[in-house]
Amino acid sequence: MKFHIIAAATLFALLAAVPSFLGDAYSLRIGTTMLMYGILAMSWNFIGGMAGYPSFATAAFFGLGAYAGAVLQKLGLPMIASWMAAGLFAFVFAGILGMALLRLRGHYFAIASLVVAEVIREAVNSATDLTGGGMGLNLPVPQMGSIEAQAAYFFNAMLLISAATFIALFVTSRSKLGFGLRCIQQNEAAADMIGINATLYKTAAFMLSAVFVGVAGAAYASWVHYIEPPDVFDTLYSVKPIVMVLLGGVGSVFGPILGAAAYLALEELVWRNYLSIHTGVLGLLIVLLVLFLPRGLLSLAPRRWGMAP
Amino acid sequence: MSGPLLQLSGVTCQFGGLKALSDVTLSVGRGEIIGLIGPNGAGKTTLVNVVTGVHRASAGRMLFDSRDITGIKPYQAARGGIGRTFQVVQPFPELTVIENVAASALFSGAAKSLRVAREQALEHLAFVGLESMAEKDAATLTLAARKRLELAKGLAMNPKLLLLDEVNAGLNNAEVDQALSLIRAIAARGVTILIIEHLMKVVLTVCDRLAVLHHGELISVGTPKEVVSDARVIQAYLGKRYAAKEAKNV
Amino acid sequence: MLWLQVLANGLMLGGLYACIAAGFSLVWGVLNVINILHGSLIVLGGYLAYFGYTLWGIHPFASIPLIGALFFVLGYLVQASVINRMIAAPVLLTLTLTFGLDLMLNNAMLVAFKADFRRLTLEPPLGTLELGELSLPVDRMLAMVLAIALTGLLYLVLSRSRIGRAIVAVRMDRWAAALMGVNVNRIYAITFGLGALMAGASGPLLAMIFPISPLTSSAYLGKAFVVCVLGGLGSVPAVIVGGIVLGVVESLASVWFGSEHAITVSFVLLIGFLIFKPTGLLGKKGFE
Numbered sequence: 001m002k003f004h005i006i007a008a009a010t011l012f013a014l015l016a017a018v019p020s021f022l023g024d025a026y027s028l029r030i031g032t033t034m035l036m037y038g039i040l041a042m043s044w045n046f047i048g049g050m051a052g053y054p055s056f057a058t059a060a061f062f063g064l065g066a067y068a069g070a071v072l073q074k075l076g077l078p079m080i081a082s083w084m085a086a087g088l089f090a091f092v093f094a095g096i097l098g099m100a101l102l103r104l105r106g107h108y109f110a111i112a113s114l115v116v117a118e119v120i121r122e123a124v125n126s127a128t129d130l131t132g133g134g135m136g137l138n139l140p141v142p143q144m145g146s147i148e149a150q151a152a153y154f155f156n157a158m159l160l161i162s163a164a165t166f167i168a169l170f171v172t173s174r175s176k177l178g179f180g181l182r183c184i185q186q187n188e189a190a191a192d193m194i195g196i197n198a199t200l201y202k203t204a205a206f207m208l209s210a211v212f213v214g215v216a217g218a219a220y221a222s223w224v225h226y227i228e229p230p231d232v233f234d235t236l237y238s239v240k241p242i243v244m245v246l247l248g249g250v251g252s253v254f255g256p257i258l259g260a261a262a263y264l265a266l267e268e269l270v271w272r273n274y275l276s277i278h279t280g281v282l283g284l285l286i287v288l289l290v291l292f293l294p295r296g297l298l299s300l301a302p303r304r305w306g307m308a309p
Numbered sequence: 310m311s312g313p314l315l316q317l318s319g320v321t322c323q324f325g326g327l328k329a330l331s332d333v334t335l336s337v338g339r340g341e342i343i344g345l346i347g348p349n350g351a352g353k354t355t356l357v358n359v360v361t362g363v364h365r366a367s368a369g370r371m372l373f374d375s376r377d378i379t380g381i382k383p384y385q386a387a388r389g390g391i392g393r394t395f396q397v398v399q400p401f402p403e404l405t406v407i408e409n410v411a412a413s414a415l416f417s418g419a420a421k422s423l424r425v426a427r428e429q430a431l432e433h434l435a436f437v438g439l440e441s442m443a444e445k446d447a448a449t450l451t452l453a454a455r456k457r458l459e460l461a462k463g464l465a466m467n468p469k470l471l472l473l474d475e476v477n478a479g480l481n482n483a484e485v486d487q488a489l490s491l492i493r494a495i496a497a498r499g500v501t502i503l504i505i506e507h508l509m510k511v512v513l514t515v516c517d518r519l520a521v522l523h524h525g526e527l528i529s530v531g532t533p534k535e536v537v538s539d540a541r542v543i544q545a546y547l548g549k550r551y552a553a554k555e556a557k558n559v
Numbered sequence: 560m561l562w563l564q565v566l567a568n569g570l571m572l573g574g575l576y577a578c579i580a581a582g583f584s585l586v587w588g589v590l591n592v593i594n595i596l597h598g599s600l601i602v603l604g605g606y607l608a609y610f611g612y613t614l615w616g617i618h619p620f621a622s623i624p625l626i627g628a629l630f631f632v633l634g635y636l637v638q639a640s641v642i643n644r645m646i647a648a649p650v651l652l653t654l655t656l657t658f659g660l661d662l663m664l665n666n667a668m669l670v671a672f673k674a675d676f677r678r679l680t681l682e683p684p685l686g687t688l689e690l691g692e693l694s695l696p697v698d699r700m701l702a703m704v705l706a707i708a709l710t711g712l713l714y715l716v717l718s719r720s721r722i723g724r725a726i727v728a729v730r731m732d733r734w735a736a737a738l739m740g741v742n743v744n745r746i747y748a749i750t751f752g753l754g755a756l757m758a759g760a761s762g763p764l765l766a767m768i769f770p771i772s773p774l775t776s777s778a779y780l781g782k783a784f785v786v787c788v789l790g791g792l793g794s795v796p797a798v799i800v801g802g803i804v805l806g807v808v809e810s811l812a813s814v815w816f817g818s819e820h821a822i823t824v825s826f827v828l829l830i831g832f833l834i835f836k837p838t839g840l841l842g843k844k845g846f847e
Contacts, residue, residue, distance in 0.1 A: 190399040195387035195417035283662025
């Protein structure tokens with residue numbers, strides 16, 4: 001346990017120092033994206049890794065967070081407050097959605113969660129008065145002086161959100177909730193029988209998988225200051241975090257971050273050099289990963305390093 | 310503290326057109342060991358499922374320790390003092406043996422913290438004789454060991470009523486004898502036990518009373534001697550030759 | 560009368576949808592694999608028919624058996640070499656695997672054919688049949704008839720042939736089938752091949768009616784999902800019922816809400832069924 005805490009603290013301290021060392025806008029942009037995906041991957045771990053429910057709802061939460069944050073900002077709410085409110089919105093939404101979806105299992109749950117994002121995207125697309133619909137939504141550009149300062153600001157923002165996500169994941173994995181979720185994942189019927197209120201636990205996991213994603217979505221919207229439905233509700237926001245977690249190691253605490261970093265390094269490499277076959281290479285990576293390394297990169301390391309307590 | 314621990318009144322459980330349980334009325338007294346026997350498909354496991362909330366009763370009422378438990382959910386039954394084992398054992402395969410039992414203790418409310426749960430788990434494992442396997446993965450256990458793990462998990466819930474569903478299926482003679490002495494030891498602690506069994510030897514030696522289910526109906530309840538000589542039971546389940554043999558022994 | 564036309568449109572669509580979904584439903588029901596590739600396979604079949612017609616004058620109807628045979632072989636090989644390794648893996652992994660394969664295929668098509676939409680227009684065009692107040696485009700009608708015929712052929716294969724009975728046996732209980740001497744792995748490969756065959760064979764039919772582009776593959780996949788959930792898994796009649804219901808619903812939704820919302824309506828219906836009646840109108844639930 002001590003090992004995990006020291007490693008995590010070191011990691012975040014190093015990351016916090018990045019803007020001072022690598023202050024150029026480009027590196028910071030990549031770093032911010034990496035942190036954002038880290039948030040999505042860690043969040044997915046609550047429902048997909050710990051509870052074992054293959055959720056494809058991340059895009060729904062991300063898009064909802066982005067639009068909630070954007071709309072609130074347009075209505076005059078200060079930026080940070082909008083982000084918090086967006087997270088809360090996603091949190092509550094996941095609770096309601098969970099009541100409907102969490103009694104499904106396996107494929108049915110996966111499909112339902114995937115389709116929800118599509119339906120919400122359409123709904124947002126149609127609510128032109130509120131969201132600007134297909135024409136997108138412009139946000140006020142934050143005034144922070146130089147481009148570098150702005151880049152550093154958002155880098156630090158994502159860093160804080162990811163630290164919060166990490167802490168939540170870490171604490172949960174050691175708590176009664178985490179233990180209960182692991183039991184549910186391994187044998188839900190037996191979990192019921194020993195006194196776990198599975199519905200409650202799963203819903204909690206689902207809500208946790210949404211809240212930080214919602215905040216990140218709102219932060220993303222402020223960062224890019226123009227969003228449209230096909231962008232923030234993109235299915236890839238649901239799929240890429242899963243690939244990252246698979247890459248890093250499902251159910252483990254450091255796996256998602258490791259996976260996010262590894263994936264993004266790969267993506268930067270491929271994207272920069274082979275833009276037109278970018279998705280094809282992603283597909284190949286996924287196939288190889290699933291076939292040969294289903295327990296992720298961390299399965300190659302000694303047990304102590306990444307596995308849940 | 311008076312009255313039966315478990316009282317079923319007119320319990321019916323219907324799946325579509327099939328009546329798995331039909332108007333079952335049964336009392337289980339505190340501290341007794343009652344056996345539930347009957348041919349396959351008679352509804353024995355369904356009865357246990359209804360009591361633990363896995364299936365809803367379509368009619369009738371159930372009282373446990375004077376509380377109405379009709380329509381409760383499984384996790385409420387577990388926390389309320391009803392423990393059960395599964396016919397096909399249901400461990401948490403990726404947890405260790407001790408974690409399996411600790412989970413039971415923690416989530417049923419018997420232990421307030423994980424640390425206490427682990428301590429209690431160790432005691433229960435010692436009781437069933439599995440303490441040497443505490444750190445092994447549950448998936449690596451032999452069938453007999455898994456049955457005992459299942460028993461330890463049931464005990465860890467500190468149940469007032471323990472429902473055992475064919476704990477002896479698949480065990481050899483020596484293992485069955487061990488299981489029997491465990492069951493007696495559990496009863497000696499004051500736990501009320503309802504045991505579903507096919508092995509008549511088990512049922513006749515350890516049970517205070519027997520209840521016989523046939524096509525979802527309770528056709529006979531009484532002491533082993535009474536039940537074994539009951540004509541309906543003989544016809545439905547035991548067969549004449551067996552009954553005649555047992556009538557001499559009991 | 561408008562309603563009759565809407566209904567007719569719905570039925571014509573429905574036949575096509577049933578054909579699209581039949582192969583998908585088979586693979587899901589027997590292998591417990593959701594084949595994300597399905598949509599892209601349909602589009603690829605469409606492209607092959609398009610090029611066959613524009614370059615070599617092969618009529619799309621004639622290319623159906625050719626494409627079907629080719630895709631059967633491809634599907635068989637892909638399943639036997641790649642997918643079968645993960646056949647017992649959890650849903651997450653198999654879903655992600657077929658998703659990855661689809662990304663590869665889709666990207667390859669985008670690079671090869673570009674994203675622009677192509678139309679397979681027949682020379683001379685088949686025209687429209689006027690039946691009283693009904694306006695029935697002949698190409699759609701023929702496509703529907705062929706679609707139903709293909710689906711019916713699949714039904715016959717499953718119910719009459721030895722291989723078909725083996726497939727059904729594996730779907731019902733793979734262990735029991737194995738004990739009966741069925742080579743389950745071979746059946747998996749054959750089934751996946753059949754699924755690919757049905758997808759590829761639907762391609763030409765769809766290409767005659769709708770514009771083709773790699774961008775449409777997810778739409779076809781979505782329709783296959785909806786049909787399977789509406790009708791239920793486990794039988795060809797279920798797929799036909801699901802297809803027709805979806806076709807009619809979409810047709811009605813186009814009139815009431817506008818055609819751009821038709822897909823959303825079908826998705827809402829999908830979610831509704833998933834929550835309240837996952838077994839669908841006719842079928843058994845798929846493996847979870």
